[in-house]
Amino acid sequence: MRIGVVSNAYHPDVGGVETHVRRLVAGLLAAGDDVEVLTQHAVRPTETVDGVLVRRFPLTVPARNYRVSLPLWRWVRDHAVEYDVLHTHSYHALVSLGAALVRHPTPLVFTPHYHGTGHTRLRAALHPAYRPFGRRIMSRAGRIVCVTGAERDLVLRDFPEAHGRVVVIPNGTDPRPVVPGHRPGVRGILCAGRLEHYKRVDRVIRAMGPLGPAYRLDVVGDGPAAGSLKQLAGRLGVAGRVVFHGRLDDAAFAGCLARASAAVSASAHEAFGMTVADALAAGIPTVAAPIPAHQELAALAGPAAWVRMTDPEDVAALAGALRDAVAAGRSATAAPLPTWADVVTATRQVYSELTGMPVPSTGAGAGGR
Template identity: 65%
Template sequence: MRIGVVTSAYHPDVGGVETHARRLCAALVAAGDEVEVLTQHAVGTDETIDGVLVRRFPLTVAASNYRFSRALWHYLSGHAGRYDVLHAHSYHALAALPAALTNSVPLVFTPHYHGTGHSLLRRALHPIYRPVGRRIVARSSRLICVTHAERELLIQHFPEAADRIVVIPNGTDPASLVGRLGVEPAVEPGRSILCVGRLEKYKRVDRVIRAMRHLGDDHRLEVVGAGPARDELEQLARRLGLAGDRVRFHGRLAEEAFAGRMSAAAAAVSASAHEAFGMAVADALAAGLPTVASFIPAHRELAVMAGSGVPLWLVNPDDEVALAEALRVASATPRADLGRHPLPTWSDVVLETREVYASVAPRVRLIQQSGAGATER
């Protein structure tokens, strides 16, 4: 199949949608599909990543809340017919709109839906944006939600889409990143707690920093990620006397450097208030890392998927004492057996996603073969 993946940002930009799109695209290429990513960036470029052609179109509006590229709209208007299927990502970004309105190619939409904005401006714009979102939803032949919790939230706001929604959870890699890159497990003093994600207020990293006051000096927090809340979080760590050895900000890390952080970690944490799935939690569990997560629907669903015996503690991050105690217990718990978790892999995700593609593009017929899939027209 020829698949055009439309997303607001792509690797090396960091975020849940960016990570999802990159892993999905790489797995589709491995299955024999021809994949192009259509995205937007400050500067227009073409490059190949993981066998995927990534077309970056220059931004017309660079505002962080709703970025917009007129060149991306123009390209989709004139060239969408080269793809068998368009797969657009994220309700919360404008890039999905030209995929829906500028052509008649079969459209699959993965909304990564949170149901609200994550800043005062985004929350104010969200009801105004609803009619635009309704157009995208109406145009989509299939919508893919990554949890049943996301599906129920989407149906609350768009009940007309109920019979077109399928649930395909995000994948994990049971062979951990550390193992894939051949990184030797690091030995560092104390207990390292890993917090990974884009630094936005709704991720509630500030709660984790405050909880560190209730842990001994042998515990340290390693924050990996970039975003608009970083300066504020660093100031908080300094005010609490935790900057430096107790709380360290690494920004974005290359894969090998991140693998080193993973190998050194005793536990992982996500205090996020909103997630469609919770990839940071799933990746930590797939690596066998004891994990503390906020008690939100997506994380509760992940706990059920992971099954009993998985080292996962769900807490209310607003209770910093309870959060600290969960982190204390998690960081003292041995890593789990990597081969035993039941979470889906990206190979599982691709098999189900390609079936969705074939259902909306009837001129494409899938051929299943051992190892990788193939396509035939």
């Protein structure tokens, strides 16, 4: 099957959607599909990444939150018929609007990664105005793939006409060695993800004060809030115990997971929650904000997984939960979460149902992180 995957950004750009798309693409390639990524970038050219042709189109509007590439839209208009299916990602990026608005007969699959709102005052205010355009994408898609039941409920709340075309395929996790017990040395807490204000990493940094000098926070990721978070750590006097690693490759991130005594996600909005899933898959005790996606993940991980829902606005409670997580020690077994191979199998079934093209069973995995 020939598949065109449309994404706002792609590796080496880092984020939850980028990770999802890269894993899916790697798995489709391993399963024998012919895959191309259609994306946009200010400077990076078209290239082959991990065996996949990544067509990068120049930006017409380079604004960070509202990037648009008209050459990408024109490519989809002129070349969509060359693909058996187009799979576009992210309601919150205008690239999906281009894939839906241009005229072409190719079946469209849409994974919205939908949060139901914007993440700044401006974006939240613009969100209702964008909804008619979002409705065009939802209406054009033959299948809408949500990564949790919580995301599905948000989609159907705002777009009830999508009923009957929505399927839930949870994100996958990477199988990792599980090393139970307590980590030697410093009690390390891992907080990973794009550094946006809605991720509320500032609350985690504030919790480092009451935790005391025996605890260290490893912040993995980059984003627009990075500068203010570093300044906050300095003002609070915990800069020596908060390490900002920036973006990490797969091996370096695996090293952070291996060293972590606990993990935390204070995010206010998630369609899934990759930080929580990665930690639980490695047997790491995890503290998470009590948002629906995190609660669903905890249920999916099962009763043996150590995960505590804690309101990050209560810094004392957050510090106490992190202290308990470190004290609990890592589990001897990984949480039974879906793998990326599971995601690929379920997604290929969606393609098959939409196009009428059979897909053979495969045991191929979904590639590296």
